[in-house]
Amino acid sequence: MIYLDHAATTPVRPEALEAAWPWLTSEFGNPSSTHELGHRSSVALEQARETVAKYFNARPSDVTFTSGGTESDNLAIIGLALANPRGKHLVSARTEHEAVLAAIDFLERVHGFATTWVELDEYGQVVNFETCLRPDSTLVSLMLANNEIGTTHNINALAEATHKVGALFHTDAVQAVGWFDLDIKKLGVDAISISGHKFGAPKGSGALVLRSGTHAEPLIHGGGQEGGLRSGTENVAWAVSLATALGVLAPTEIESARVSALRDNFIQNVLSRVAQAKLTGHNLNRSPNIASFTLDGVSGEAVLLELERRDVIVSSGSACAAGSDEPSHVLQAIGVGPEVAQTAVRFSLSHQTSAEALATAAQALEEAVATFI
DSSP: OEEOBTTTOOOOOHHHHHHHHHHHTTOOOOTTOSSHHHHHHHHHHHHHHHHHHHHTTOOGGGEEEESSHHHHHHHHHHHHHHHSOTTOEEEEOTTSOHHHHHHHHHHHHHHOOEEEEOEEOTTSOEESGGGGOOTTOOEEEOOSBOTTTOBBOOHHHHHHHHHHTTOEEEEEOTTTTTTSOOOHHHHTOSEEEEEGGGTTSOTTOEEEEEOTTOOOOOSSOSSOTGGGTSOSOOOHHHHHHHHHHHHTOOOHHHHHHHHHHHHHHHHHHHHHHOTTEEEESOSSSBOTTEEEEEETTSOHHHHHHHHHHTTEEOBSSOSOSTTOOSOOHHHHHTTOOHHHHTTOEEEEOOTTOOHHHHHHHHHHHHHHHHTTO
16 A cells, blocks of 8 residues: 555554553553652653653743644634734634634634735735734734645744734644744744644644743633643643654654655656646645645546555545535635636655655556546
8 A cells, every 4th residue: 555645644653652652551640640650640741741842942831732733723823812812813824724714713703803814826825914914913823834735834934024013923833743844933933733643643642832931821721731721631642652753753854855856756757647637836835745736627536536446545635624525625715616626636745655656656646547538
């Protein structure tokens, strides 16, 4: 099997599973307990927090463990907006993940916030950003790398413009871990969301990293765990596993260049083999691991089935909208019509993807499309 749907989820790394195992079995103590068993869990949890903080060049106290990207996005957007409401004005893009869009919708419906949606070009890049900001803007939320088309935003410049009007900036970096430098100080953002299962940790693990001094309101209330930002008994095993998966990632700059070259060769191979294929997203400013196409006149879902028959596993876009067969909201937001959006196919690579696997996948796509022509 050739698995090229890593933007949906990745296999758990053996090191991450091994690191989690003791905290699922013999070391089962509650980290809030005062006895030795609980103390060992507490120490493991804080060591994991320190590892995550180091990856983002943040303080351990600014790392909150969550259940994944969706919770991290909600905690960042709702938590920051309610703690720092100012003029109750949000700025975001319609290409954002459903978790961001739904959190914004909640703030609009329940708390009376208003949203300005940024203008996007045909590649999904932000244009005329400054015109969206107001002197009393509350929060901007824009992802670093798009999960469907791979287009990246210049987060540093966008965050700088945001801070000039006194607003906060959150970036959904779920698809960026392992591919981009996520030093929170260099990025210049106030909040970063990540999800463990996108880089080799288990599903149900994630984190929110805040810039030091940034205050957010909790969404879950109770015993005050996670510095009061996320009450509930902590999942030590998953925190340890997430930290371990981060720790074994290859150096970002070298790995990004290597996988980008594989991706670019794959894109050229597909475009030369499949006349119906058109690349979506920006051809240069894109995540190293995502290559997405529309296939003129061919059902994307039908192509997926044909590829699976050939042992190539890919997707038609985001896997995060439960049971949805609607056309991609990302493609429609950049001007692609619903019928064309239904033809989309996304290939997403991992650090283990080989050139041979990609060559086989390109040939399989050619054969799959040919069955419908």
